Amino acid sequence: MEISAAGRLEVRITAADVGKRVSVRCLTGAEDTTEKFTDTVGVLTSWDSGVLTITRKGGESVRVSESSLVAGKVVPAAPARRRGPSATYRELAHVSARAWRPVESERLGEWELRAAAGFTRRANSVLPLGDPGLSLDEALTVVRRWYGDRGLPAYVQTATGAEGTQELLCAELERRGWTREVTAELWVGALAPVADRADASGVVLSRSADEAWLARYQRKGVSEVALKVLGSGPSVWFATVPGEGAEPAAIGRCVVDGRWAGFAAVEVDPALRRRGLGSVVMAALASRALEEGASAAWLQVEADNVGARALYSGMGFSAHHAYHHYRGHRDGSS
Numbered sequence: 001m002e003i004s005a006a007g008r009l010e011v012r013i014t015a016a017d018v019g020k021r022v023s024v025r026c027l028t029g030a031e032d033t034t035e036k037f038t039d040t041v042g043v044l045t046s047w048d049s050g051v052l053t054i055t056r057k058g059g060e061s062v063r064v065s066e067s068s069l070v071a072g073k074v075v076p077a078a079p080a081r082r083r084g085p086s087a088t089y090r091e092l093a094h095v096s097a098r099a100w101r102p103v104e105s106e107r108l109g110e111w112e113l114r115a116a117a118g119f120t121r122r123a124n125s126v127l128p129l130g131d132p133g134l135s136l137d138e139a140l141t142v143v144r145r146w147y148g149d150r151g152l153p154a155y156v157q158t159a160t161g162a163e164g165t166q167e168l169l170c171a172e173l174e175r176r177g178w179t180r181e182v183t184a185e186l187w188v189g190a191l192a193p194v195a196d197r198a199d200a201s202g203v204v205l206s207r208s209a210d211e212a213w214l215a216r217y218q219r220k221g222v223s224e225v226a227l228k229v230l231g232s233g234p235s236v237w238f239a240t241v242p243g244e245g246a247e248p249a250a251i252g253r254c255v256v257d258g259r260w261a262g263f264a265a266v267e268v269d270p271a272l273r274r275r276g277l278g279s280v281v282m283a284a285l286a287s288r289a290l291e292e293g294a295s296a297a298w299l300q301v302e303a304d305n306v307g308a309r310a311l312y313s314g315m316g317f318s319a320h321h322a323y324h325h326y327r328g329h330r331d332g333s334s
Contacts (some may be wrong), residue, residue: 109133
């Protein structure tokens, strides 16, 4: 915290610092009890009527009374990464978007409106990577109309927790009544250790998702639109570990894009979990990606997927940023 030359804690932030990353300490109880102080670090998204709103890395908003502040300062926009490949949010946003393309898209300034008949939120949401060229309210009106014309709910995909992410946009959406439905994280790691982790000699690689692969895929009854999304990306590979029956023991998908390899749909027969099959699938895909010149890896994992998080952490992956899907009301009131 900020301490003056006289040894006193000081508040060195003002409403002019909205949009910056800050660290604050607040008094929540008796002044003579140090345990009654709480610290919050995040982006200052508003300072109105004596109340500060700070959005943490994971997207949670914390409201702090101005009268409770005992210290505060602006801190660097993003902490230095301790492991894994260096990357900006914008680079990863573009890479992950290219790995899961919609069947229809339209530009609204620097926003991309994406649709794929409702197959996954990622392919049916706005990716806002800059200025839409309109006021926010006008842009959201266009968004709701565009998705409404297609019989789809309006979603905006945002991110928090890294330099250049969209904490301010998250706060504005929440003020307008948009509901955050899903939060997940994008993790990054070095690619070579993934390839070295397991013997992948029994994995079958293909350029397309065949019937066996789709039989193990969690989304049943995949449509032609879904197949187009699954097959989209610069260089797409599907991995299958044959099982004893019609369905594979494990599957996975990887998209190679320059230095990046993106992993998804790593799924294992529930009866065969904890036997290393997920590592085997990823090792096979990583080896192929290395052959194509990739050196870094990324993947997306939901916050409550404990098993996947343990697997990926053991492979050297760590969280880069969180991302969220906000849904607008169908009646257009938000």
